[in-house]
Amino acid sequence: MVKKTDATMRDVARLAGVSVATVSAVINGTATVSAQRAQKVRAAAESLDYHADQIARSLKTGRSNVVGVVIPDITNAFYPEVISGAEEVASQAGYSLILCNANEDPRQEQRLLSTLFSHRVDGVLVACSDSSTAYDSLVRRRFPIVFFDRIPQGFRGSAVSTDNFSGGLEATRHLIGMRHTRIAIVAGRSTLSTHADRLEGFRKAMQEAGLPVRDESCRVGGLTIDSGYEFGLELLRLPEQPTAVFCTNNKMLLGFLRAARELGVACPERISVVGFDDYAWTENFHPQLTIVAQPTREIGRQAMTLLLTRLQALREGSRSHDNHVIVLQPELRVRQSTAGLL
Amino acid sequence: MVKKTDATMRDVARLAGVSVATVSAVINGTATVSAQRAQKVRAAAESLDYHADQIARSLKTGRSNVVGVVIPDITNAFYPEVISGAEEVASQAGYSLILCNANEDPRQEQRLLSTLFSHRVDGVLVACSDSSTAYDSLVRRRFPIVFFDRIPQGFRGSAVSTDNFSGGLEATRHLIGMRHTRIAIVAGRSTLSTHADRLEGFRKAMQEAGLPVRDESCRVGGLTIDSGYEFGLELLRLPEQPTAVFCTNNKMLLGFLRAARELGVACPERISVVGFDDYAWTENFHPQLTIVAQPTREIGRQAMTLLLTRLQALREGSRSHDNHVIVLQPELRVRQSTAGLL
DNA sequence: TGCGTAAGATGAAACGTTTCGATTTTTGCC
DNA sequence: GGCAAAAATCGAAACGTTTCATCTTACGCA
Numbered sequence: 001m002v003k004k005t006d007a008t009m010r011d012v013a014r015l016a017g018v019s020v021a022t023v024s025a026v027i028n029g030t031a032t033v034s035a036q037r038a039q040k041v042r043a044a045a046e047s048l049d050y051h052a053d054q055i056a057r058s059l060k061t062g063r064s065n066v067v068g069v070v071i072p073d074i075t076n077a078f079y080p081e082v083i084s085g086a087e088e089v090a091s092q093a094g095y096s097l098i099l100c101n102a103n104e105d106p107r108q109e110q111r112l113l114s115t116l117f118s119h120r121v122d123g124v125l126v127a128c129s130d131s132s133t134a135y136d137s138l139v140r141r142r143f144p145i146v147f148f149d150r151i152p153q154g155f156r157g158s159a160v161s162t163d164n165f166s167g168g169l170e171a172t173r174h175l176i177g178m179r180h181t182r183i184a185i186v187a188g189r190s191t192l193s194t195h196a197d198r199l200e201g202f203r204k205a206m207q208e209a210g211l212p213v214r215d216e217s218c219r220v221g222g223l224t225i226d227s228g229y230e231f232g233l234e235l236l237r238l239p240e241q242p243t244a245v246f247c248t249n250n251k252m253l254l255g256f257l258r259a260a261r262e263l264g265v266a267c268p269e270r271i272s273v274v275g276f277d278d279y280a281w282t283e284n285f286h287p288q289l290t291i292v293a294q295p296t297r298e299i300g301r302q303a304m305t306l307l308l309t310r311l312q313a314l315r316e317g318s319r320s321h322d323n324h325v326i327v328l329q330p331e332l333r334v335r336q337s338t339a340g341l342l
Numbered sequence: 343m344v345k346k347t348d349a350t351m352r353d354v355a356r357l358a359g360v361s362v363a364t365v366s367a368v369i370n371g372t373a374t375v376s377a378q379r380a381q382k383v384r385a386a387a388e389s390l391d392y393h394a395d396q397i398a399r400s401l402k403t404g405r406s407n408v409v410g411v412v413i414p415d416i417t418n419a420f421y422p423e424v425i426s427g428a429e430e431v432a433s434q435a436g437y438s439l440i441l442c443n444a445n446e447d448p449r450q451e452q453r454l455l456s457t458l459f460s461h462r463v464d465g466v467l468v469a470c471s472d473s474s475t476a477y478d479s480l481v482r483r484r485f486p487i488v489f490f491d492r493i494p495q496g497f498r499g500s501a502v503s504t505d506n507f508s509g510g511l512e513a514t515r516h517l518i519g520m521r522h523t524r525i526a527i528v529a530g531r532s533t534l535s536t537h538a539d540r541l542e543g544f545r546k547a548m549q550e551a552g553l554p555v556r557d558e559s560c561r562v563g564g565l566t567i568d569s570g571y572e573f574g575l576e577l578l579r580l581p582e583q584p585t586a587v588f589c590t591n592n593k594m595l596l597g598f599l600r601a602a603r604e605l606g607v608a609c610p611e612r613i614s615v616v617g618f619d620d621y622a623w624t625e626n627f628h629p630q631l632t633i634v635a636q637p638t639r640e641i642g643r644q645a646m647t648l649l650l651t652r653l654q655a656l657r658e659g660s661r662s663h664d665n666h667v668i669v670l671q672p673e674l675r676v677r678q679s680t681a682g683l684l
Numbered sequence: 685t686g687c688g689t690a691a692g693a694t695g696a697a698a699c700g701t702t703t704c705g706a707t708t709t710t711t712g713c714c
Numbered sequence: 715g716g717c718a719a720a721a722a723t724c725g726a727a728a729c730g731t732t733t734c735a736t737c738t739t740a741c742g743c744a
Contacts, residue, residue: 008729008730008731009730009731010730018693018694019693019694019695020694020695020730020731020732021693021694021695021696021732021733021734022692022693022694024731024732024733025692025693025732028732030732030733031691031692031693031733032691032692033692033693034691034692034693037692037693051456051459051460052460052730052731053401053460053462053729053730053731054460054461054462054731055397055400055401055406055461055462055729055730055731056401056699056729056730056731056732057730057731057732058397058699058731059395059397059398059401059699059700059701059729059730059731059732060698060699060730060731060732060733061699061731061732062699064397066440066461074422074425074426074429075422075423075426077419077422079422080416080417080419080421080422081417083416083441084416084417084443087416087441087442087443088443091442091443091454096440096442096457096458096461097440097441097442098408098438098439098440098441099425099429099439099440099441100429100433100438100439101426101429101433112433114393115438116438117393118393118394118395118396119396119397119408119438120395120396120397225622254622254623254625254626257626258625279623280567280596281596281621281623281624281627282623283596283600283603284596284599284627284628285623285626285627285628286626286627286628350699350700350701351700351701352700360723360724361723361724361725362700362701362702362724362725363702363703363704363723363724363725363726364722364723364724366701366702366703367702367722367723370702372702372703373703373722373723374721374722375722375723376721376722376723379722379723394700394701395699395700395701396701397699397700397701398699398700398701398702398729399700399701399702400701400729401699401700401701401702401728401729401730401731402700402701402702402703402728402729403701403702403729404729
C-alpha cells in the first residue's frame with residue numbers, strides 16, 4: 001500500500017491526537033512537551049514515515065541548511081578535492097551542498113550566484129572565475145560568503161587559500177638552487193589571485209638571485225591543458241631555450257609536458273619542470289614531478305568551517321568577525337622532474 | 343542604500359500599482375497581461391532588484407528545480423567527470439545540482455537520499471554505494487530516479503552505464519591475444535554491478551580461450567588504492583606469478599602499479615597491466631596505460647537527460663516509460679602497459 | 685481549601701509564492 | 715448603441731512549517 005502523498009505534520013498531529021504546534025515542538029525540541037505525548041507523537045511520526053519538509057521550514061525560518069559552492073572548473077581535479085573536504089564538514093553539521101560550475105565564466109558565475117540566492121542558500125563558498133567588483137555588494141549586504149583558492153582583488157572578507165606567493169618563491173628558488181638561470185614561467189590569468197601571487201613569488205626569487213625576467217620567457221594568460229601546450233611549444237622553440245620552467249597550475253603543467261614530449265625535449269635532462277598541485281596518480285608519472293603541493297582537502301574543510309561558524313554566530317545573534325583570512329602553507333616536494341645544471 | 347530585506351512580489355505589485363496575481367502572471371508568463379502593465383511590472387521588478395523566491399515557489403508548486411546527485415566517492419576522478427556532464431545538461435535546463443558523497447557507505451547513502459527528499463528535489467541521479475533493495479520503494483513510489491554507473495541488482499528502472507561486461511571481455515581478450523595465460527584480476531566488490539560485470543567479462547574471455555580462472559589469481563573485494571596495493575603484493579608474490587593483470591577500476595590500478603614498482607616487477611616486461619578509465623593525465627604515465635575508456639561525461643549527460651525528460655513528462659502529465667536503460671560502449675585503448683609474451 | 689504560578693498545550697497568523705474562480709474591462713458585431 | 719463574449723485583472727485560499735500569545739491544567743504551599 002503506497003501513500004498518495006507524503007505525510008505532513010497535520011497527519012501526524014491527527015494520528016497522535018495532538019495539535020500541530022505540539023508536533024513541531026517535539027520534532028524540534030523547542031518547547032517542553034510531556035513525555036507521554038512526546039512519545040505518542042514520535043510513534044505517529046514513525047508509523048507515517050514522516051519527514052519534515054525542508055522547503056516549508058525554510059520558507060518560515062528563512063534558513064535552508066544548504067550552502068552553495070561555486071567553482072570555476074569542475075574538471076580541474078583540484079576542485080573536487082577541495083569539495084570533498086568541504087562536503088565532509090558540511091554534512092557533519094547537517095548542511096547540504098549545491099554545487100555549481102561556472103566554467104571560468106564570470107557571467108555564468110553571476111547567474112549561478114543569483115540562482116543560489118533564490119534558493120535561499122544560507123551561505124556560499126566561492127572560488128571566483130575572475131576578479132570582479134560584483135562581490136562587493138554581497139559583502140556589503142553582509143551575506144555569508146567565504147572565498148577559497150582564488151580570492152578577488154582587494155576583497156575584504158573571509159577567505160582561505162594557500163600561500164601562493166611563498167609557493168612560487170620556493171618553486172623558483174629550488175630551480176635557481178639547481179643553477180638554472182634561463183627560467184621560464186607558464187602562468188594563468190593575472191587577474192586571478194592564485195596565479196598573480198605565484199607569479200609574484202617567481203619574480204621575487206628571480207630578483208633575489210639577480211636574474212632577469214625576460215618577456216619572452218614569461219607566458220601569462222592561459223589556464224587549460226591546451227594553453228599550457230601552446231605556451232610550451234613557444235617556449236621550447238625559443239632561440240635561447242629555457243632550461244627550467246615553472247607552471248602555475250596542474251592543467252598547464254600537463255599541457256607543457258605534452259609539448260616537451262612532442263618536441264622530444266627530455267625532462268629533466270634538457271628541461272626541468274616544477275608545477276602546482278600533487279595527486280595520488282602523479283607517482284606513476286615519468287619523470288615523477290617536483291611539485292608545490294597544496295593542502296587541498298584542508299582548504300575545503302577550513303573554508304566550510306569558517307562559513308559554518310559564521311552561520312552559527314548569525315543564528316545565535318552573536319557577533320562574528322566576517323573577515324577572517326586563513327593562509328595555509330604549501331609544501332615543495334622535490335622529485336625527478338627537476339635536475340641540476342652542469 | 344541597502345534594503346533591509348529582499349523585495350517580495352508584494353513590493354513589486356505595490357510599486358507597479360497592480361495585484362500580486364498580475365505580477366506572478368508577468369513573471370511566469372502564465373496569463374495574458376496587457377503590454378502596458380507588463381512593462382510597468384517589469385520596470386518595478388527591475389528597480390527593486392526583485393528575484394523570485396524559489397523556496398516559496400517550491401512550496402506552492404511542489405517542484406524545486408533541483409536534482410540530487412549521489413555518488414559513492416568524490417575522490418575517484420571518474421565521478422567528478424560524470425558530474426560535469428550532468429551539470430552541463432542540468433544547468434542548461436535551469437536545474438541546480440545538490441551533490442552528495444556517500445563515501446561508499448550504504449547507510450550514509452540512505453541518509454543522504456532522505457535529506458534530498460526533504461529538500462524536495464525533483465529527482466535524483468544515483469551511483470549506488472552498494473546493491474540494496476532500499477531502492478525498490480522509490481521505484482514503486484515512482485519517484486524520478488536514474489541510476490548511472492553502478493546499478494542495483496535486479497533494478498527495473500531508468501539507468502545509464504557502460505557495457506562493463508564487454509569492457510572486461512575486451513580487456514581480457516586483448517591480454518589473451520598477447521599470449522598471456524596466467525592472467526590475474528583485481529576486482530571490486532561483486533555486489534557492485536560495474537565490478538561484477540567486468541569480472542563476468544573476464545571469466546567469459548578466459549573460458550573462451552580455455553584458460554582456467556584460479557582462485558588465487560582472482561582477487562575480489564577492494565575498491566581503494568590501498569586494496570589494489572595489497573592485492574598487488576599478494577599476486578606478485580605468488581609462486582606462479584601472473585604475467586598479466588586486469589584491474590577493474592582506476593584506484594585499484596594505481597595501487598597495483600605501486601605494488602609492482604615497490605617489488606621491482608617491471609611493467610610491461612614482467613607484468614602486463616590493463617585497467618579501467620582513461621584520463622588526460624595518464625599520458626604522462628610510464629608506461630602509458632592500456633585502458634578501457636568509458637565515455638564518462640557522456641554517462642552524466644545521458645543520465646541527466648533521461649531524468650529531465652522524465653520530469654518534463656511528469657510536468658506535462660504525459661506518459662513516459664520510466665525504465666529506459668542506456669548502455670554505452672567502452673573503448674579499449676592499447677598503449678604500453680601491455681606487451682606480448684615470448 | 686484556595687490561590688498563585690509554572691508547565692503544557694493550542695489556535696492562528698505568518699513566510700512568499702501560485703492558482704482558481706470571480707469580477708471588471710474591453711472588444712467585436714449586429 | 716447595446717449586448718455577448720473575450721480579455722484582463724484581482725482577491726483569497728492554499729502549500730507545510732514555525733512561533734507567539736493565549737488558554738488550560740496541575741502542582742506546591744500557606
